[in-house]
């Protein structure tokens with residue numbers, strides 16, 4: 702049966718944004734509060750330096766704020782790291798874990814990603830777990846095997862995850878490149894991930910599956926229209942409120 706889950710449209714600002722850019726968060730908040738994207742849940746994940754201020758701007762509104770990563774540890778001698786508890790305390794309700802930029806830049810293993818997801822859930826956050834194959838893996842016909850392995854090995858414990866997990870499929874070769882899979886390939890991979898989730902989790906049918914990788918206002922409707930695509934994880938196009946809102950509108954109108 703096709704899923705009819707409330708779509709989640711998440712903006713990942715990555716290492717972008719100064720205090721002046723909080724005006725974009727305020728613009729998103731105002732548009733969402735005015736009902737511009739009714740039918741979709743909206744999340745902004747600014748850099749850690751802006752998280753508390755963004756959360757303050759959006760307090761009491763439907764716009765959620767999230768972190769881009771968290772430590773597997775709750776506190777301690779881990780210079781530069783930020784715990785899930787700290788994100789929660791700053792006003793976050795979500796955190797992204799296992800983004801390919803973290804996996805590649807910081808050598809994060811599936812086991813470490815799973816520990817981060819578990820830590821986030823323990824702290825009371827919702828989790829967006831990212832998976833995705835490289836171009837070489839796709840060319841070698843290993844895309845499904847790769848994302849299946851990442852999914853299985855990065856999942857937090859089932860009981861903790863219930864109702865608080867989303868999975869983002871982000872082919873590494875589509876991130877920030879302007880190149881996307883065909884809508885047909887997105888449908889195929891999301892269908893595959895849905896089947897895997899149903900095998901791995903009792904609530905696998907209702908875990909939202911987001912697509913990420915060069916989503917823009919011009920391609921959002923086409924890329925995100927399948928019933929197993931339950932939203933988007935948007936990078937570059939989330940930095941400007943107008944572009945992000947245009948994507949959210951395209952998603953919410955499905």
Ligand SMILES: O=C[C@H](O)COP(=O)(O)O
Nearest residue numbers: 713876877914915936937
């Ligand atoms: O987390 C977001 C993704 O990595 C997609 O980034 P992008 O929209 O800039 O391609």
